[in-house]
Amino acid sequence: MILSVAERSYLYESLKQSPPIRPDGRSVKQFRPIQTNVGFLESSNGSAKITLSDGSECIVSIKSKVIEKASIESGRDTLVDVDIEVAGQRDDSSFILNLISTLKSIYSNYISQESLSLTNRFTYKLFIDILVISNYSYPLTLISFTSYLALKNTYLPKLTSSVDDKEIEEQPTFHDYEFVKLQIQVPIIFTVAIIDNNYIIDPNSQEMEVSDNGIIIGWYDGNIISPIENVKLNDGNSKSIKPELIIKSIELVKSLGQSVIESLNAAE
Amino acid sequence: MSTLDRRRILGPANVKPLIFGLSSSQSKQENKIEEEEEEDINSQISKTFIKTGLITNANGSSYLEYNGNIISVSIYGPRPVRGTFTEKTSLDVHLDDNTETISDLLNKKFCNYIENNFTTVINLNKYPKSGISIFINVLSINNFQKYKYKLLSLISDATTIALINSGIEIIDIVSSTFDLNSNTVISFIKSNEIVGLLSDSNKIYKDVNDFNKIIKKLGNDSNIVKNSLINYLMSGN
Numbered sequence: 001m002i003l004s005v006a007e008r009s010y011l012y013e014s015l016k017q018s019p020p021i022r023p024d025g026r027s028v029k030q031f032r033p034i035q036t037n038v039g040f041l042e043s044s045n046g047s048a049k050i051t052l053s054d055g056s057e058c059i060v061s062i063k064s065k066v067i068e069k070a071s072i073e074s075g076r077d078t079l080v081d082v083d084i085e086v087a088g089q090r091d092d093s094s095f096i097l098n099l100i101s102t103l104k105s106i107y108s109n110y111i112s113q114e115s116l117s118l119t120n121r122f123t124y125k126l127f128i129d130i131l132v133i134s135n136y137s138y139p140l141t142l143i144s145f146t147s148y149l150a151l152k153n154t155y156l157p158k159l160t161s162s163v164d165d166k167e168i169e170e171q172p173t174f175h176d177y178e179f180v181k182l183q184i185q186v187p188i189i190f191t192v193a194i195i196d197n198n199y200i201i202d203p204n205s206q207e208m209e210v211s212d213n214g215i216i217i218g219w220y221d222g223n224i225i226s227p228i229e230n231v232k233l234n235d236g237n238s239k240s241i242k243p244e245l246i247i248k249s250i251e252l253v254k255s256l257g258q259s260v261i262e263s264l265n266a267a268e
Numbered sequence: 269m270s271t272l273d274r275r276r277i278l279g280p281a282n283v284k285p286l287i288f289g290l291s292s293s294q295s296k297q298e299n300k301i302e303e304e305e306e307e308d309i310n311s312q313i314s315k316t317f318i319k320t321g322l323i324t325n326a327n328g329s330s331y332l333e334y335n336g337n338i339i340s341v342s343i344y345g346p347r348p349v350r351g352t353f354t355e356k357t358s359l360d361v362h363l364d365d366n367t368e369t370i371s372d373l374l375n376k377k378f379c380n381y382i383e384n385n386f387t388t389v390i391n392l393n394k395y396p397k398s399g400i401s402i403f404i405n406v407l408s409i410n411n412f413q414k415y416k417y418k419l420l421s422l423i424s425d426a427t428t429i430a431l432i433n434s435g436i437e438i439i440d441i442v443s444s445t446f447d448l449n450s451n452t453v454i455s456f457i458k459s460n461e462i463v464g465l466l467s468d469s470n471k472i473y474k475d476v477n478d479f480n481k482i483i484k485k486l487g488n489d490s491n492i493v494k495n496s497l498i499n500y501l502m503s504g505n
Contacts, residue, residue: 094376094379094380097372097373097376097377098376098377098380100373101373101374101376101377104373105468109470110470213388215465220472223472223473223474224472224473224476224479225470225471225472225473226451226467226468226469226470226471227466227467227468228452228465228467228479229465229466229467229468230384230462230463230464230465230466231384232380232383232384232387236356236387236392238384238387238388239388240388240457240458240461240462240463241461241462241463241465242460242461242462243460243461243462243480243483243484243487246462246465246479246483247476247479247480247483250473250476250479251476254476
């Protein structure tokens with residue numbers, strides 16, 4: 001978004017106030033309203049869509065495949081694979097690759113092996129395909145919320161053969177039409193923008209444009225987790241961050257996480 | 269003449285001697301020494317070798333060696349860019365890994381970190397309609413799996429020195445430090461303001477204060493790193 005010098009200075013000055021005056025009248029810890037849909041893709045195991053008030057839209061589809069556990073232990077395969085497509089961005093751009101690497105590391109660390117395990121030799125592998133149809137702000141929070149909903153609403157085929165296949169070589173067989181809901185805890189990621197001595201959650205495109213810097217913070221089960229990183233929210237006017245602001249933002253995310261999870265769960 | 273040993277004392281020609289791995293207690297001991305060293309910033313500095321201006325083609329360059337990690341950074345620019353007028357310099361970072369250990373995803377992550385750090389620090393408005401390119405060459409890596417972000421902090425330090433060598437205006441010296449326990453790298457300017465932060469481990473922070481402690485510790489270390497960088501620059505090597 002291109003702002004004139006006057007617009008930029010007006011926005012910056014109002015966000016600098018204590019408490020900050022945000023262009024859409026939100027408080028420091030208030031999110032933009034979201035609209036959710038789940039389970040609308042018939043051919044995938046789980047799906048979700050979130051539409052933000054500014055028109056940003058993200059669709060996530062979860063697919064699964066049965067693989068041998070040995071291939072994970074030997075490092076040939078991973079339990080979770082993430083693919084992201086953002087409209088208007090090249091697949092090999094550093095923006096996309098950074099999003100993929102952040103999500104891959106958070107999901108492979110916190111989606112437990114037991115929840116996907118089938119038998120002694122086989123396990124499910126999840127493919128998380130993310131499509132951001134339109135985005136006006138930094139899409140990581142939107143992506144992580146949508147993936148949360150999709151993963152929480154994933155149904156995998158029910159295993160009918162024996163779980164213990166150590167002794168007898170047996171391919172797992174599944175029920176024809178019954179599915180089991182995937183029971184996992186999913187981490188989410190928050191974006192905080194830093195403006196002077198203020199920090200605001202879920203910045204929109206105008207706030208991003210004038211912000212000094214941005215931080216992404218992971219949240220899982222009531223605690224703060226990696227990634228804790230600073231991100232570039234605009235081109236060229238980034239400034240350094242005071243350590244106290246990072247700590248305050250982390251505290252804010254820690255206090256907000258549970259209520260976000262509750263409202264996402266209510267959307268199912 | 270056949271090189272085969274007919275007496276069969278040496279065995280077949282393609283035989284390789286048996287080498288036994290380190291015993292677990294030995295490797296544990298070595299790990300412990302390495303980890304203790306990671307805590308002691310002063311001993312790390314005394315083991316670091318820096319040289320600037322080795323690449324004459326570039327506008328500025330630096331060469332850094334520490335504990336089996338070798339990095340060379342060259343800066344090209346500010347040079348004019350084609351096309352429409354731009355108010356600010358554009359900065360681009362390329363990382364070339366000669367050892368082929370850094371994956372594509374990590375390579376981009378490293379480049380992104382360096383770019384974020386230095387867009388904050390370089391006085392971009394000073395050079396309109398131009399571009400600055402930072403080329404990082406990683407020549408050797410020591411224990412990448414465990415110390416990948418240590419390598420990133422070294423790259424960041426080498427880039428600062430190269431930028432100073434090139435005479436490009438920056439607002440302060442960026443000094444980066446690494447914490448092994450939480451796998452975190454932070455870059456500081458102006459004694460304790462943060463320009464770069466990257467933490468990637470499976471550690472769970474139950475108490476926010478734990479992270480505060482890491483920032484404080486790395487902040488203190490970064491001041492020591494910064495002083496030694498200034499000492500190096502003032503000594504006129």
